Structures are given as structure tokens and as C-alpha cells.
Amino acid sequence: MxxxxxxxxxxxxxxxxxxxxxxxxxxxxxxxxxxxxxxxxxxxxxxxxxxxxxxxxxxxxxxxxxxxxNKTIEKAVIKAVKKGLSFGAPTKAETKLASLICSLFPEMDKVRFVSSGTEAVMSAIRLARGFTCKDDIIKFEGCYHGHSDSLLVQAGSGAVTFGCPSSPGVPADLTKHTLLAKYNDIKSVKECFKNSKNIACIIIEPIAGNMGFVPADPKFLQELRTLCDKHGALLIFDEVMSGFRASLKGAQGIYETVPDLVTFGKVIGGGMPVGAFGGRAEIMDNLSPDGPVYQAGTLSGNPVAMAAGLASLEQIFKDExxxxxxxxxxxxxxxxxxxxxxxxxxxxxxxxxxxxxxxxxxxxxxxxxxxxxxxxxxxxxxxxxxxxxxxxxxxxxxxxxxxxxxxxxxxxxxxxxxxxxxxxxxxx
Known part of the structure; x- marks a missing residue:
């Protein structure tokens, strides 16, 4: 070639x-x-x-x-484009796509759309901190959740480390609130809770896609759920990759563990830049304008992206x-x-x-x-x-x-x- x-x-x-x-x-x-x-x-x-x-x-x-x-998605996008590329105002397509997603997950009452997986994760973590009134988070070595500052953390020596930045331009004052644990190793997670009484959430790719393809052990995920319940922390599943890919319900269709918040991306945009995060109403209602946790975006719920997402998910739903x-x-x-x-x-x-x-x-x-x-x-x-x-x-x-x-x-x-x-x- x-x-x-x-x-x-x-x-x-x-x-x-x-x-x-x-x-x-x-x-x-x-x-x-x-x-x-x-x-x-x-x-x-x-x-x-x-x-x-x-x-x-x-x-x-x-x-x-x-x-x-894909012809179905292409047709939906062209139809939406002819009505306008962006309004910065609500459309019925947002409600329709949100309803479609929530219908799959009984524990998910509400969803908010953003424009990328990075935005979805960043917003979900801010919401978890606001809901719990705690600052620290636990993430796992090798799991990538986008390039927001508090998540660009390198692994330190030992099973658990208070994170230090893995990129110039990321203040250490931000990453000091990020604790690192080892994937599929519950002892390292317990060490994090031992070292901090201020943990707002655990975020994990239940099926890791950014250290290579590495699924979590089912028992490990259930133990994370138990620890979060014990310590008043939220469990966040990052399903930006696995959502609607691993199964119709993503990792949640394979594992029995139920997270508090879920982040989505990729497939729900059908190729357009779309992300989302969702969870129970008692958590999601803390978002502005209903609650004090601020999150916004001019292109969130963009009508063309919503059209592509609907065309993609509707095809998935119809094909058993x-x-x-x-x-x-x-x-x-x-x-x-x-x-x-x-x-x-x-x-x-x-x-x-x-x-x-x-x-x-x-x-x-x-x-x-x-x-x-x-x-x-x-x-x-x-x-x-x-x-x-x-x-x-x-x-x-x-x-x-x-x-x-x-x-x-x-x-x-x-x-x-x-x-x-x-x-x-x-x-x-």
C-alpha cells in the first residue's frame, strides 16, 4: 500500500x-x-x-x-439539519431521547445531555460532590474518564496514592482530592476509605476500555457498592464506551451491581458529539436550575446530535x-x-x-x-x-x-x- x-x-x-x-x-x-x-x-x-x-x-x-x-442515521441527520443546526433552546428530541434511555434503567429517573464523555464524567463528579458535600474521589489506575483536571492523575507507588498530576497545566491542589486504587483489587479501595473520610464517589469503567479491554470482576463491583453504601459515597459507572455496546443495557445488563450515577457517550450520539449522565431523581434534582450544582452547555442537547442519537438507539431497541x-x-x-x-x-x-x-x-x-x-x-x-x-x-x-x-x-x-x-x- x-x-x-x-x-x-x-x-x-x-x-x-x-x-x-x-x-x-x-x-x-x-x-x-x-x-x-x-x-x-x-x-x-x-x-x-x-x-x-x-x-x-x-x-x-x-x-x-x-x-x-448508516442510511437511517444519515436520513435523520439531514432532516434535522434542514430545520437548523443549533438553537440554544429546548427541543422535543431531547425529551424523547432522555425518555428512551431512562426506560431501560428502572433506577435512572433523569438524564442530562452534554457534548462529550469528558463533560459527562466531569459533571457527574461535580454532582456527586455537591450531593454528598464531600471532596475526594476514587478512581482506578488505567481507567480513563476524559481529560478534566481532577482525573489526569498518574499512578504512584503502593496500592493507594493521593494523586499527583500526570500532565503539566494540572494544579496539584486539584488532583490531591483524587485517590488511586487498583482495578479488581478491593483491598486498595478499602485503603482509600481508611485514608480519607471525605470521599464523595468512586468512579469506574465497569468494563475498562482504556487500559485495553479489561472487564471488572462481578464480585469486585458488588464490593464497591457495599463500600459506597457503608461510607455514604456514590458509585459512578463510566459507560461512555460500554453503554449500549456491551449489551442493550451496557455493563448493567451483564452485572447485577446498580450504580448511583451513569455516564454515557459514543453510541447515544450515533457518530455525533453527544454525552450524558443520569441517575435517581433525588441526586439529579441537585442540578441547576432545580438545585445548587451548576452545569451548562450551549450545544448540550443539540438538535442534530439528538436526531442522530435517536436514530441509533431506536435501531438498537428494535433489533433483539x-x-x-x-x-x-x-x-x-x-x-x-x-x-x-x-x-x-x-x-x-x-x-x-x-x-x-x-x-x-x-x-x-x-x-x-x-x-x-x-x-x-x-x-x-x-x-x-x-x-x-x-x-x-x-x-x-x-x-x-x-x-x-x-x-x-x-x-x-x-x-x-x-x-x-x-x-x-x-x-x-
């Missing part, structure tokens, strides 16, 4: 955009090579500027559960076998990759839930971020480059999740596995 036009586009972009990209992982720094500049998407495929065609296992990092340029089909394909893919790797003497750890999947070049199962960091990132980079040459687009980091779309056929999955056999042989 030739990448001449992408290379030129990247060189030009670096002159006016920091790093040439608007989100760091897109720069391909961890896998090498030049980031592909995309011209268009069609169903399961991406087409770059050089007209190379790839089966896309990124799907815009999750939202495109029906693939690129959707997640069964997607999980079957996801499991076939990762099992095929695992078998292909073993033929070449490469050990691969794999997992899939619903339309989400992941794999690690690792000798042992991955249960937390420490385990994930022991993965062979050089092997992953070689795999990524090799699969691109074969026409298959995977996430450009070992520590990201992959996604299956309904536009993918069984034949595409088998073609991917066949290509992987060749690439693994080259790596070996």
Missing part, C-alpha cells in the same frame, strides 16, 4: 495543529508510521486519501454500532438479536486471532463482551493496569503495521478496545483471521 497523500496531509497538519492531530492517540506514536488521513467511511470500511480500503475495527472509537454512513450477533462475531475474531498467534508461538490474551473486544501480547491474563503494562507493545506495533498493510484497521494502541459493527460480515472476520496468520508469521 502507498500512503503518499496521508504523509503529505500529516506534514501540512503539523504546521497548524499540535502534533498534527486533535487527539493524541491518532498520531500513531505507539505503533509507528504515519497516521492515516481518512476520506470517507462506508459500512464496515474506511477509505484513506490514497484510496486504500480497510475493514475498520475502531468504528470512531465505539459509536458506530451500525457502521459508517443485535448484541447476540455482534458478540458471536467478536468472539470468533479474538479466538481466531489467539489460535493464529499460537501457531507462530506467540501468546495472546483475548476477551470479548457484546460488540467490544480486546487482546494483549501477554503471557498471563490481564486483570488490571499493572498486568496490562507487562504486554509486549513492540509486538503489538508490528501487528498493527502488518494488519494495515493487509487492509485491516485496528486501534493504534495496545491499550485501547476494539469494536465490531453490524456492517461487518462473517466473511470479513474470517479474512481478518487469515491476514493475521500471515502477520504473526512475519512477527515470529
Amino acid at each position: 502507498h500512503y503518499d497523500k496521508s504523509i503529505k496531509a500529516y506534514e501540512k497538519a503539523q504546521n497548524v495543529i499540535p502534533g498534527g492531530v486533535d487527539s493524541p492517540v491518532r498520531a500513531f506514536k505507539s505503533v509507528g508510521g504515519t497516521p492515516l488521513f481518512i476520506k470517507k467511511g462506508e459500512g464496515a470500511y474506511l477509505i484513506d486519501l490514497d484510496n486504500n480500503r480497510y475493514v475498520d475495527y475502531v468504528q470512531s472509537w465505539g459509536p458506530l454500532i451500525f457502521g459508517h454512513a 438479536t443485535l448484541h447476540v450477533r455482534l458478540e458471536k462475531k467478536a468472539k470468533r475474531l479474538v479466538e481466531g486471532l489467539k489460535d493464529a498467534a499460537e501457531v507462530s508461538g506467540i501468546t495472546l490474551q483475548v476477551n470479548a463482551i457484546g460488540s467490544m473486544f480486546g487482546f494483549f501480547f501477554n503471557d498471563k491474563p490481564v486483570k488490571n493496569f499493572d498486568d496490562a503494562l507487562k504486554s509486549n507493545t513492540q509486538c503489538f506495533a508490528a501487528f498493527h503495521q502488518g494488519m494495515l498493510r493487509e487492509g485491516f484497521y485496528f486501534a493504534c494502541s495496545q491499550f485501547e478496545t476494539g469494536f465490531i459493527s453490524d456492517a461487518m460480515s462473517d466473511a470479513m472476520i474470517e479474512e481478518t483471521i487469515e491476514a493475521a496468520i500471515k502477520v504473526f508469521e512475519e512477527i515470529a
Whole structure:
């Protein structure tokens, strides 16, 4: 394959955009090579500027559960655009989408829309602090909840650390209220409560997608629920990735644990920038204008984004076998990759839930971020480059999740596995 036009586009972009990209992982720094500049998407495929065609296992990092340029979503967006791009005023579409989401979750009375997952998480944490009148939060090493200041915290030594900033520009005075615990390790969480009597909430990806694909242990989640109830803290599920992806009800359709607040994103926008957070009325009613916790956004509930979200969710709701089909394909893919790797003497750890999947070049199962960091990132980079040459687009980091779309056929999955056999042989 030739990448001449992408290379030129990247060189030009670096002159006016920091790093040439608007989100760091897109720069391909961890896998090498030049980031592909995309011209268009069609169903399961991406087409770059050089007209190379790839089966896309990124799907815009999750939202495109029906693939690129889905006709139903496209039609809904065009219809909405013709009425106006933005009003900064309420529309009935917001109420309709909120009602659709709340209808799935008996414990969720109200939802508020924002424009991104970062906004959703930031707002949910502010609400948790306002509701509990406490300042500290617990997050887990390897879980990413957006780039707001109090969540950009690096792991320290030991099981639990009061966070210090992992990025310049983030004041230590903000991150000192963030306590770090180890994913799937309840002892580290108990240490946090031992060290602070001022904990407002625990926030967790119940199915982690940003240290690679790492599901939480069901018992661990239930123990988090017990600790929150004991100490008067709220439990927040970050389902920006897993919401409507892992199952119709996201992680909550798989685990029995009930959170106090949930953050959504990705799929509920159908490819448009949408996020949301929701919970019980007694908590949500603390938001302005009903309560004292302030949160706002001019583009929140944008009519075009609401139209895309409605068109996406309504398709999901109508298709009772959707997640069964997607999980079957996801499991076939990762099992095929695992078998292909073993033929070449490469050990691969794999997992899939619903339309989400992941794999690690690792000798042992991955249960937390420490385990994930022991993965062979050089092997992953070689795999990524090799699969691109074969026409298959995977996430450009070992520590990201992959996604299956309904536009993918069984034949595409088998073609991917066949290509992987060749690439693994080259790596070996």
C-alpha cells in the first residue's frame, strides 16, 4: 500500500495543529508510521486519501454500532439539519431521547445531555460532590474518564496514592482530592476509605476500555457498592464506551451491581458529539436550575446530535438479536486471532463482551493496569503495521478496545483471521 497523500496531509497538519492531530492517540506514536488521513467511511470500511480500503475495527472509537454512513442515521441527520443546526433552546428530541434511555434503567429517573464523555464524567463528579458535600474521589489506575483536571492523575507507588498530576497545566491542589486504587483489587479501595473520610464517589469503567479491554470482576463491583453504601459515597459507572455496546443495557445488563450515577457517550450520539449522565431523581434534582450544582452547555442537547442519537438507539431497541450477533462475531475474531498467534508461538490474551473486544501480547491474563503494562507493545506495533498493510484497521494502541459493527460480515472476520496468520508469521 502507498500512503503518499496521508504523509503529505500529516506534514501540512503539523504546521497548524499540535502534533498534527486533535487527539493524541491518532498520531500513531505507539505503533509507528504515519497516521492515516481518512476520506470517507462506508459500512464496515474506511477509505484513506490514497484510496486504500480497510475493514475498520475502531468504528470512531465505539459509536458506530451500525457502521459508517448508516442510511437511517444519515436520513435523520439531514432532516434535522434542514430545520437548523443549533438553537440554544429546548427541543422535543431531547425529551424523547432522555425518555428512551431512562426506560431501560428502572433506577435512572433523569438524564442530562452534554457534548462529550469528558463533560459527562466531569459533571457527574461535580454532582456527586455537591450531593454528598464531600471532596475526594476514587478512581482506578488505567481507567480513563476524559481529560478534566481532577482525573489526569498518574499512578504512584503502593496500592493507594493521593494523586499527583500526570500532565503539566494540572494544579496539584486539584488532583490531591483524587485517590488511586487498583482495578479488581478491593483491598486498595478499602485503603482509600481508611485514608480519607471525605470521599464523595468512586468512579469506574465497569468494563475498562482504556487500559485495553479489561472487564471488572462481578464480585469486585458488588464490593464497591457495599463500600459506597457503608461510607455514604456514590458509585459512578463510566459507560461512555460500554453503554449500549456491551449489551442493550451496557455493563448493567451483564452485572447485577446498580450504580448511583451513569455516564454515557459514543453510541447515544450515533457518530455525533453527544454525552450524558443520569441517575435517581433525588441526586439529579441537585442540578441547576432545580438545585445548587451548576452545569451548562450551549450545544448540550443539540438538535442534530439528538436526531442522530435517536436514530441509533431506536435501531438498537428494535433489533433483539443485535448484541447476540455482534458478540458471536467478536468472539470468533479474538479466538481466531489467539489460535493464529499460537501457531507462530506467540501468546495472546483475548476477551470479548457484546460488540467490544480486546487482546494483549501477554503471557498471563490481564486483570488490571499493572498486568496490562507487562504486554509486549513492540509486538503489538508490528501487528498493527502488518494488519494495515493487509487492509485491516485496528486501534493504534495496545491499550485501547476494539469494536465490531453490524456492517461487518462473517466473511470479513474470517479474512481478518487469515491476514493475521500471515502477520504473526512475519512477527515470529
